[in-house]
Amino acid sequence: MSAKATYLLTDRDTEETVGFPASLTDGRHPAVRLTEGFSRRVRTVGRCTSSPSVLGLAFPSGGGLRLRVAVDQHTPTTWEDATGPEVPRGGDEPRLVLVCVQRRLRRALLLTGRGGKRKNAEIHLDLEPDEVPPGGLALVEFWGIHEWRGAVAVPPGLMPRAATGLSVLEAELGRGPAPEPMPRRIDGRTSESLGWVSTGGVPTRKLGSAGPVALDSDLFVVNPGPALRLDLAPLPRKASARTRWGRYSQHAERAAELALQALLRTPMEAPGFTAVDLATGADFAVGDTCDPDGRVEVRLAPRTAPVLVRIVRSQQHPGLRLMSCSAEDAEQGVADPVLVRTGQAGIEG
Amino acid sequence: MRLEVKPVDFERFLGIASVFWRNNLPASDGDRWIVVEALHHQSRNVLRNLLFANALRRVEPARILVLTGTDEHWYGTIWADFNVEKVERLCEAFHVAEVIDVHALADRFTAAPDGEPPAFDVAGERLVPSGEGPVRWSGITPGKLDASTYASVCRLDLVPRLDPEQREDARYTGRGLRSAAFAGIYETLFRELDTVAFVTSHVDYDPWGLGVEAALRHEVPVVHVQSTGSLKAYTLFPEKVAGEPEGFRAEMTREIGRYFDDHVWANREIIRPSAELVAWRSRSNLGRPSWWRFGASAVCELRTPGERAQFRAYTMERLGLDPALPVVTVFNHAVSDALGTNRESFGDLAGWFEETVRAAPTLPAANWLVLDHPDQDKYDSTGHFASVAEAHASFPNMVFMSSKDLSKNALWSMTDLGLTVRGSVSNELPAFGIPVLQTGWSEWSSCSVSTVVTDRESYWKTLTSFIEALARGESLITAEQVERARLWLWFYRGAADVASLLVPHWDLMPEQTHFRALEINMRSVESDGDPLFSAVRRMWNRREPFLTRFDLTSAEALSEALPADPRG
Numbered sequence: 058m059s060a061k062a063t064y065l066l067t068d069r070d071t072e073e074t075v076g077f078p079a080s081l082t083d084g085r086h087p088a089v090r091l092t093e094g095f096s097r098r099v100r101t102v103g104r105c106t107s108s109p110s111v112l113g114l115a116f117p118s119g120g121g122l123r124l125r126v127a128v129d130q131h132t133p134t135t136w137e138d139a140t141g142p143e144v145p146r147g148g149d150e151p152r153l154v155l156v157c158v159q160r161r162l163r164r165a166l167l168l169t170g171r172g173g174k175r176k177n178a179e180i181h182l183d184l185e186p187d188e189v190p191p192g193g194l195a196l197v198e199f200w201g202i203h204e205w206r207g208a209v210a211v212p213p214g215l216m217p218r219a220a221t222g223l224s225v226l227e228a229e230l231g232r233g234p235a236p237e238p239m240p241r242r243i244d245g246r247t248s249e250s251l252g253w254v255s256t257g258g259v260p261t262r263k264l265g266s267a268g269p270v271a272l273d274s275d276l277f278v279v280n281p282g283p284a285l286r287l288d289l290a291p292l293p294r295k296a297s298a299r300t301r302w303g304r305y306s307q308h309a310e311r312a313a314e315l316a317l318q319a320l321l322r323t324p325m326e327a328p329g330f331t332a333v334d335l336a337t338g339a340d341f342a343v344g345d346t347c348d349p350d351g352r353v354e355v356r357l358a359p360r361t362a363p364v365l366v367r368i369v370r371s372q373q374h375p376g377l378r379l380m381s382c383s384a385e386d387a388e389q390g391v392a393d394p395v396l397v398r399t400g401q402a403g404i405e406g
Numbered sequence: 407m408r409l410e411v412k413p414v415d416f417e418r419f420l421g422i423a424s425v426f427w428r429n430n431l432p433a434s435d436g437d438r439w440i441v442v443e444a445l446h447h448q449s450r451n452v453l454r455n456l457l458f459a460n461a462l463r464r465v466e467p468a469r470i471l472v473l474t475g476t477d478e479h480w481y482g483t484i485w486a487d488f489n490v491e492k493v494e495r496l497c498e499a500f501h502v503a504e505v506i507d508v509h510a511l512a513d514r515f516t517a518a519p520d521g522e523p524p525a526f527d528v529a530g531e532r533l534v535p536s537g538e539g540p541v542r543w544s545g546i547t548p549g550k551l552d553a554s555t556y557a558s559v560c561r562l563d564l565v566p567r568l569d570p571e572q573r574e575d576a577r578y579t580g581r582g583l584r585s586a587a588f589a590g591i592y593e594t595l596f597r598e599l600d601t602v603a604f605v606t607s608h609v610d611y612d613p614w615g616l617g618v619e620a621a622l623r624h625e626v627p628v629v630h631v632q633s634t635g636s637l638k639a640y641t642l643f644p645e646k647v648a649g650e651p652e653g654f655r656a657e658m659t660r661e662i663g664r665y666f667d668d669h670v671w672a673n674r675e676i677i678r679p680s681a682e683l684v685a686w687r688s689r690s691n692l693g694r695p696s697w698w699r700f701g702a703s704a705v706c707e708l709r710t711p712g713e714r715a716q717f718r719a720y721t722m723e724r725l726g727l728d729p730a731l732p733v734v735t736v737f738n739h740a741v742s743d744a745l746g747t748n749r750e751s752f753g754d755l756a757g758w759f760e761e762t763v764r765a766a767p768t769l770p771a772a773n774w775l776v777l778d779h780p781d782q783d784k785y786d787s788t789g790h791f792a793s794v795a796e797a798h799a800s801f802p803n804m805v806f807m808s809s810k811d812l813s814k815n816a817l818w819s820m821t822d823l824g825l826t827v828r829g830s831v832s833n834e835l836p837a838f839g840i841p842v843l844q845t846g847w848s849e850w851s852s853c854s855v856s857t858v859v860t861d862r863e864s865y866w867k868t869l870t871s872f873i874e875a876l877a878r879g880e881s882l883i884t885a886e887q888v889e890r891a892r893l894w895l896w897f898y899r900g901a902a903d904v905a906s907l908l909v910p911h912w913d914l915m916p917e918q919t920h921f922r923a924l925e926i927n928m929r930s931v932e933s934d935g936d937p938l939f940s941a942v943r944r945m946w947n948r949r950e951p952f953l954t955r956f957d958l959t960s961a962e963a964l965s966e967a968l969p970a971d972p973r974g
Contacts, residue, residue: 064840
């Protein structure tokens with residue numbers, strides 16, 4: 058046995074060089090160095106088989122890290138197979154997944170995949186050179202909120218072992234920051250795609266297109282970044298009007314719209330908002346104003362950790378959709394958002 | 407024997423096997439016998455025993471006597487199925503001279519009055535039990551007989567130990583009588599028959615262990631054919647035992663240690679490139695035997711200290727352990743597994759576990775990761791691990807969990823010291839630089855891989871000093887121990903694992919496929935030079951303690967057999 062830095066190595070170990078930036082759509086890529094609770098796949102990076110689940114990725118000395126993840130039709134079956142009988146079986150509750158990189162909580166994802174429909178989300182962040190140790194490994198951890206050992210009280214109505222079944226579709230390692238001018242405002246779907254907010258995920262057919270995004274539950278996540286203003290509006294129709302035939306029927310849509318307007322004309326309490334810092338468990342201040350049309354403006358101060366926002370609304374309230382997000386700062390009113398990908402639909406410069 | 411093969415395929419297999427052995431066995435009409443055990447429900451065990459025995463007949467022409475059958479305890483608790491008729495059909499195809507339902511014979515022994523020894527026939531020869539002493543018709547000591555009964559009852563009842571009341575009850579007494587019957591039968595066989603060898607798949611518990619005990623007393627070589635890998639078999643020759651045999655496992659531990667030092671360690675320069683390859687494959691969970699973990703969680707991907715440190719930080723957080731303290735990992739064994747069959751410092755496996763866990767809070771300079779055996783549900787019905795965990799739930803820096811819930815990456819990133827009695831972690835972890843303190847003997851425990859203590863006092867003393875040394879940042883393992891551990895991996899998984907077309911690999915399942923593979927090889931491949939025959943001949947003629955793929959005693963032969971260092 059030759060002298061080695063560690064007894065973990067054998068003389069038969071070889072170092073596979075990874076060129077950066079690297080794009081991964083295969084779990085056998087040499088950049089996927091080590092895993093736990095994660096099953097490597099062929100046309101995707103792989104799938105989490107436990108919560109928490111870990112992905113160790115080769116990484117250059119600093120740069121951008123982008124991960125595209127999803128819940129899909131295989132998520133519930135993976136969860137069912139991997140989860141012991143001691144965990145209560147629920148329905149299709151939203152999954153709140155906390156993402157740590159280099160042991161620091163960076164992002165949170167709220168994913169709702171009712172009926173096995175695929176919902177996508179992206180994680181964008183930059184690692185500083187001093188965050189990547191010699192040897193270059195980015196250790197990405199996916200934690201379900203129930204398993205997270207932080208100080209946060211677990212909100213009711215969320216799926217336990219939430220990371221189990223999450224699919225990691227692709228990864229980009231070491232890409233530099235985008236040089237394009239920063240936008241002032243982006244639509245709801247784009248802000249979801251970029252990971253500014255996480256309200257349930259983006260359906261695959263709507264990826265890359267602009268538009269509002271319906272809040273699937275009374276929870277959503279606002280990820281770290283500058284001060285942010287969220288514009289929310291009532292859902293245009295009641296959920297009960299969204300029948301299979303109604304999607305194609307102007308008559309049905311019109312009926313739903315009228316029903317909504319009638320609903321909004323009735324006296325109704327404006328929704329309220331509370332928020333908690335997911336790193337500390339402390340309450341996070343949320344400012345909100347509501348106009349007579351039911352549109353709501355929610356303001357959050359700059360955040361260093363993801364914030365979980367809860368909507369408090371009456372049973373009669375039709376629900377909300379996120380129309381747009383605007384990055385602000387105290388002096389100029391609009392600041393440069395830090396998380397932007399070039400060519401993204403819905404960015405208003 | 408459980409055998410799930412379609413009747414038509416089984417018949418075809420029997421026909422081909424019968425012709426094969428007709429053409430590959432010498433005449434064996436003499437008075438010598440090879441006694442072969444066929445008491446296990448796994449057909450693979452029975453097949454391997456018969457294959458080994460027939461290979462041995464080419465060296466020592468003899469007739470084969472097969473012992474088979476089952477009883478309600480083994481059938482009810484552990485066996486999935488047992489079909490004596492299929493054993494008999496298989497034996498016929500392997501040209502076995504005689505098959506005895508040893509359990510049915512044990513019923514006769516148990517029922518027989520003291521003055522009327524139950525005589526029985528073997529190939530027309532009448533064997534009459536005899537012998538004076540405290541155990542009817544056997545020379546075994548009452549202590550050894552009771553130890554065998556105790557281990558059998560614990561295994562059959564899936565309990566870590568029995569209390570004094572349980573040792574007086576009807577079930578225990580009944581099992582004791584049955585053990586005495588087995589002892590009497592084996593005594594009669596080995597005293598009356600000119601026996602070349604006793605070939606068995608197991609060496610513990612009353613149907614097997616008492617056969618081994620009687621064989622050792624009557625100076626009959628015992629061949630232990632292993633239930634894993636290609637073909638592994640350990641043999642204890644009576645001339646290798648100095649004085650009163652301490653027991654099969656204890657004697658083998660000494661024998662293996664001697665052989666390892668003389669022929670493996672001494673040739674390490676030649677073996678090293680191959681040992682490195684086996685270590686690399688072992689870390690990646692390639693190759694067999696490696697039965698305690700399967701799947702993606704069984705692979706260790708850590709390669710550098712940096713990766714280990716990063717992963718360790720995550721795992722410590724996940725388990726809520728103090729990152730400033732070293733981690734001592736306690737590997738609980740399957741608590742009813744072959745109790746008392748090798749040297750141990752504690753009364754039983756559960757006793758070691760309980761006392762170690764109880765002592766942990768008195769050694770607060772370490773985190774304690776306490777892992778249960780992955781197959782504990784097959785060995786314990788009392789919830790022993792859970793009860794110990796519950797009693798220590800309030801202690802900080804102590805985590806109890808099933809080892810199946812932790813990946814190898816996590817386990818190896820955290821563990822600074824492993825504790826076990828006889829588990830295979832004591833050769834696996836040292837191969838990658840993680841020290842292990844062992845409080846009992848195992849096959850490899852005389853190969854200087856782990857630190858083996860001989861009594862309780864030295865266990866506590868060594869454990870305390872090891873934790874203190876870890877706190878000082880000192881290494882507890884030497885480069886020599888790491889190399890010895892890798893050589894052991896090579897020896898166990900390579901050199902002593904004979905790959906033969908006549909022995910399907912243990913993992914080749916289901917049984918239909920297993921038998922089909924053997925059928926094809928018996929029908930389609932010429933038998934001359936098959937490693938089964940050459941390895942058995944070499945082991946037998948040289949009186950070596952195990953089968954080997956090649957001649958390990960000659961440096962020249964080894965150099966020829968093994969590849970040179972690929973790095974030049």
